[in-house]
Amino acid sequence: MFGGERPADGARDAAPPPVHSASRSIRTLPVMSIFRPLFRAVTRLYRRVFRRRLDSRTREIAERLRNVPAFAHLSSSALYAMADVTHRRMYRRGESLYYEGDPGLGLYVVESGRVRLVTDRVPEAPHELRTIDTGGMIGGLSLLGDFRRLETAETAAETQVLGFFRPDLKNVMRRNPKAGMEITMALARHLAAQHVELIRRYEEQADARAALRAYTEAAETIGDEVPAEM
Helix, strand or coil: CCCCCCCCCCCCCCCCCCCCHHHHHHHHHHHHHHHHHHHHHHHHHHHHHHHHHHCHHHHHHHHHHHCCHHHCCCCHHHHHHHHHCCEEEEECCCCEEECCCCECCEEEEEEECCEEEEECCCCCCCEEEEEECCCCEECHHHHCCCCECCCEEEECCCEEEEEEEHHHHHHHHHHCHHHHHHHHHHHHHHHHHHHHHHHHHHHHHCCHHHHHHHHHHHHHHHHHCCCCCC
16 A cells, blocks of 8 residues: 555454444335335224224214215215214204295205195295105205205104205315215206206196296396305
8 A cells, every 4th residue: 555554464354344223224214204104094094994884873874865866876985975964953843944035055854754845925825835755855956056945844743854054065075075076966967857857847837938938038047146156
């Protein structure tokens, strides 16, 4: 070596310095950083599934909603998301769920009992429009916008209902956008089918041209009155 110090005897054969545990932990750090978030995600998923299996109330309400034609084709995920925020209420005979002209806040599904829909436009002679039995749904339109009630809903017997309101739908859409979109589309399809049936029945009572004229005039009239948001 050029002017350098000569190694001491036996230095060539000296063992390499030991690898400290700190060096090993540094090398394993990237691996742990990958698996830790994955482990947390799996844990959260397991807790959700486990909690859902234990929640008999949510499961029961989901089955009730599945029997409603408007929601019959929702995925299990959307049904559980909806059921999780659905309210259960009991009404005595003769109580009103809402009144004609009230701001619409949400829909109701009759679990047991019976609900009468009446109009009070002639106060001296209220007219019964129809009766909603177990499994029937009313008020779906109000979930899609701030529309006023078209009729009064009152119980004809002791009645238990499920209530799902606009804030509940917004809550679902915030927590599970896919489920919220499913519910909204299911309601839209249901209301569109009612709309088509309404035109068909109007045709039967009048004539096709009068029905279509009324339809186009209504579309033109409400053009500037559609709510900006739910």
